[in-house]
Amino acid sequence: MIKYPLGSVSPTIKAKTGRLVSTAANRGMSLEHDLNLSNDYYNEKNIALITKRPTPINVVRVDYSKGARITDAYFEKQSTTDYNGIYRGKYLDFEAKSTLSSSSFPLSNIFLHQYEHLQRVIDQGGLAFFIIRFTTLGASFILPAQEVINFKNTAIRQSIPLAFIQEKGFQINEGFTPRLDYLKAVDELFFNR
């Protein structure tokens, strides 16, 4: 089992209370780090198997005299999403994003090919969603990709209001282990409703 530092414990924020409690303990820990810890936990407990896709890098030059050391390369944009895997027998695929805004999530954070990819996941019968963290509020949510796609196609606004995310999504409990129990929110949004 992974040992978590005590400093990372944060009070659980109740979903949909209207009032969001800021948790200073969260600051500085990245969303990616929290998700990786949570995925390790789900994996160890045989709850799910969810992995992060490595960041795609275009390798230009390799120095084999140094044992295949890469000496020139650059980052590429992920053509899909960051995470996928299997949970309760279902294929699951999601993108995780943070925002410093405390009132809405700007759609400029999402690339066109990510919408397309998630639409294909939905078409194939998979579970597709976003995890959105409002860093300054210390609160994270799951929002089904279908809701984001519908919002983008119909709304005039270029950012999704927090109230919309609270209504159509589900707040993720933050705790000790797992750090972000986002599969409980997946249960609520995709299995219990």
Next chain:
Amino acid sequence: MIKYPLGSVSPTIKAKTGRLVSTAANRGMSLEHDLNLSNDYYNEKNIALITKRPTPINVVRVDYSKGARITDAYFEKQSTTDYNGIYRGKYLDFEAKSTLSSSSFPLSNIFLHQYEHLQRVIDQGGLAFFIIRFTTLGASFILPAQEVINFKNTAIRQSIPLAFIQEKGFQINEGFTPRLDYLKAVDELFFNR
């Protein structure tokens, strides 16, 4: 639609005929390249959504004066498998390997963590398999991961004989489009039996 060069057309090899036809046209085209073309085809036709995980690279130094150019990095071993996705509503996960041997597939090609990963996929109800290409024979097969795991745990030999792969697996038709119709072999092994 992706246009394929005419030179890449190869006669379809009939599965389980006992006699394997070598197709010179295949030589030099890598298994990864063929799989990526096939996945593009499956994706375009809405048959499946299967993607290759990027090669994990550990970035040591980035030169921001050159616009985030990576100047020092090295390749890491993939901690999972190379491909995953969704097909017929099922999560699917596989590793693709080539061998120059014409009689057996050496287990030294498979890393311990890949067995563990594929076992977890099976435990979660996903479809787990290997694609094995015998380069010198110009023939590729699907073999369920469970068969490979069983072989490893019980056999004394450290390589899987071709006859075993022909018996427990299914040969993949190679053709024009898709290059490697491996999902037909998945149908046979996981849905029709």
